[in-house]
Amino acid sequence: MKVSIFGLGYVGAVSTACLANDGHDVIGVDVDPSKLEMFRAGTSPIVEEGMPELVRKVVESGKVTATNDVSQAVADSRLSFICVGTPSRSNGSQDLSAIERVCEQIGEAIKSKSDPHVVVVRSTVSPGTVEDVLCPLLEKFSGKKNGEGFDVCFMPEFLREGTSIRDFYDPPYTVIGSTSERATAVVKELLAKIDSPFHITNIRTAEMLKYSANVFHATKITFANEMGRLCKAYGVDSHEVMELFCQDTALNISTAYLKPGFAYGGSCLPKDLRALLHMAKTRDVELPMLASVAASNTTHIQTAMDAVVGNGRRNVGMIGLSFKSGTDDLRESPLVSLAEHFIGKGLTLSIYDQEVNLARLMGSNKKFIETSIPHIAELMTSDCRELIKNAEILVVGIKDKDVIEMLHEETQSDQVILDLVNIPDRHKLAGQYSGVCW
Ligand SMILES: NC(=O)c1ccc[n+]([C@@H]2O[C@H](COP(=O)([O-])OP(=O)(O)OC[C@H]3O[C@@H](n4cnc5c(N)ncnc54)[C@H](O)[C@@H]3O)[C@@H](O)[C@H]2O)c1
Numbered sequence: 001m002k003v004s005i006f007g008l009g010y011v012g013a014v015s016t017a018c019l020a021n022d023g024h025d026v027i028g029v030d031v032d033p034s035k036l037e038m039f040r041a042g043t044s045p046i047v048e049e050g051m052p053e054l055v056r057k058v059v060e061s062g063k064v065t066a067t068n069d070v071s072q073a074v075a076d077s078r079l080s081f082i083c084v085g086t087p088s089r090s091n092g093s094q095d096l097s098a099i100e101r102v103c104e105q106i107g108e109a110i111k112s113k114s115d116p117h118v119v120v121v122r123s124t125v126s127p128g129t130v131e132d133v134l135c136p137l138l139e140k141f142s143g144k145k146n147g148e149g150f151d152v153c154f155m156p157e158f159l160r161e162g163t164s165i166r167d168f169y170d171p172p173y174t175v176i177g178s179t180s181e182r183a184t185a186v187v188k189e190l191l192a193k194i195d196s197p198f199h200i201t202n203i204r205t206a207e208m209l210k211y212s213a214n215v216f217h218a219t220k221i222t223f224a225n226e227m228g229r230l231c232k233a234y235g236v237d238s239h240e241v242m243e244l245f246c247q248d249t250a251l252n253i254s255t256a257y258l259k260p261g262f263a264y265g266g267s268c269l270p271k272d273l274r275a276l277l278h279m280a281k282t283r284d285v286e287l288p289m290l291a292s293v294a295a296s297n298t299t300h301i302q303t304a305m306d307a308v309v310g311n312g313r314r315n316v317g318m319i320g321l322s323f324k325s326g327t328d329d330l331r332e333s334p335l336v337s338l339a340e341h342f343i344g345k346g347l348t349l350s351i352y353d354q355e356v357n358l359a360r361l362m363g364s365n366k367k368f369i370e371t372s373i374p375h376i377a378e379l380m381t382s383d384c385r386e387l388i389k390n391a392e393i394l395v396v397g398i399k400d401k402d403v404i405e406m407l408h409e410e411t412q413s414d415q416v417i418l419d420l421v422n423i424p425d426r427h428k429l430a431g432q433y434s435g436v437c438w
Contacts, residue, residue, distance in 0.1 A: 001078050002078050004079070004081070005028050005080070010164065012028065013039075013046050013048075013055075014046075015122070017064070017165075027064075027076060028067070029068065030068065040066050049163070070109050074117060075109065079190060080118070081122050082120065083157070086123045099121075099123055099134065105141075110138065117149075118183045120152075120153055121152070125207055127207040131203055135152055151182050152183070153180060153187065155176050173197040175209060222289045224242055226290050230285050230287065259422065260422070263301045263334040264323075264334070265323035265324075265334040266324065273294060301334045305338060305342075314348055315392040316349050317349075317350050317394045318338065319351075319394065319403055321380070329365060336376065339351060339379070340376070350391065352381055356369070384403055393417075394407070394418070396419050397421060404425075411431045412430050418435075419433065420435075420436050
C-alpha cells in the first residue's frame, strides 16, 4: 500500500521504517529539514535500537521517500498516518497547533484528490479531539465531508521508546476507533502482517484508552517506588516483596479491581491502608500517592451522595448495605456512609440487603449494627420488591441476581436509578438511569 506518514519523530520514524520493511511504499513528511535529510541519507533521525540498520535497509530498497510536500504525499498515498507531537502547555493542556496545522494541510491536499483518502490519527489526543477539532478542520480545508470525500479514524500507538521496533511488530493489541468500515478495512489490510488481536471501537473510547494505559503505567511505577521506599525504611527487601507480589496473578496482577464501580470499604482495605501510612509516618517516609488514596475514595462516596441529595427527590430506596455483594460485613461499608448521610439530610430511607438479615446476624456484625448503627437497623426491610415499588430514587449497591431481576420487572418510568454496580441488561430498567462514574 502507498502510505504517507506525517511527523518523523519516534512514532513516525519507526512506523515509516517498519511499514516499508513490510513491503509498503512509504512517504515520510516532516517540517524539520534535518529529519528529511537524515532519512534521505539512510540514517535514522532518532536514537533507537535497530533503527540505523532498518532505516538504511528500507531507504536502499527504495521503499521510503522523505518530503515536505504535503499535496504530493497525499496525492501519492492511499492513507496518511498523523504522528506529530502533542506536547503539554504550561497548564497541562495539549498543544494541538502541530496536529491542527497538519490537518489543515492534509485537508487542502484532499480537495484535489478524487479517491477518498484515509486519515489515521496516531498522536495522543484527548477524547473528542478527532471528532470535534480535527474532522471539522479536514472538512473545512478539503470542502468534502467525512465519510464521503475522506475517512478519519484514530489508532492509539502503544510502542515504547527503547523497544519500539519490537513493539511495532508485536503489540499487545491493535485498537482502532472508527465509524468508517472503509477506513477500518484499509488499516487492517495495511497491518495484515501484524499478528495481534484487532479491536474496533468508537473514536472517543480509543482516544481515552491511550491515556488510561499511560496513567496506569505511571501509577504502577509510583506504587512500586513508594512501596520500595517504605520497604527500605523497614529493612525489607523491596525486590523480594514485589517479586512475590507479582506472582499473584489472581488478585494483584490481574483484571481484578479494575472495573469502574463504587468505593472500597470493609474490614481490611481502609484499616490496612491507614496502618501502612502510619508505618511511613513513623519512619519519615513520604508516600504522596498512597496518602491520597483514601481522599479519592471519599470523593467517590461524596459523588454518589451529591447525586442523590441534589436530585431533589426525598424518598430513597437503598439496595445493599454491606461493603460488597455476598457478605454481611458492615464495617467501614461505604453504603453505610451513604445511608447515614441521607438520614442526616432528612431524606426518607428504606434499605434492603438480603445478607444483612437482622434475624440471622451473628457475632460482631450483630453487635456492630446494634451498637454503632441502630438508627440504620430500623430502616431495613426484608421486602425488596416493595422497596423498589415505593422509592422515588433507587440506589443500587449490590449485584445480586434476584435483585437485578426485580429491578428489571418493577422499576417505573417516573423513578430515578443511581447504579453503583453496573447493573447487567440495564436496557430492561425503566426510569431515569445514571451510573456513579459512567
Ligand atoms: N514517543 C513515544 O514513545 C510515543 C508513544 C506513543 C504515542 N506517542 C504520541 O505520538 C505523538 C508523536 O510523538 P513523538 O514522540 O513521535 O513526537 P516527536 O516530537 O518525536 O516527533 C514529532 C515530529 O513531528 C514533526 N512535525 C511537527 N509539525 C509537523 C507538520 N506540520 N508536518 C509534519 N511534521 C511535523 C516534528 O518536526 C517532529 O519530527 C505524540 O502525540 C505522542 O504523545 C509517542
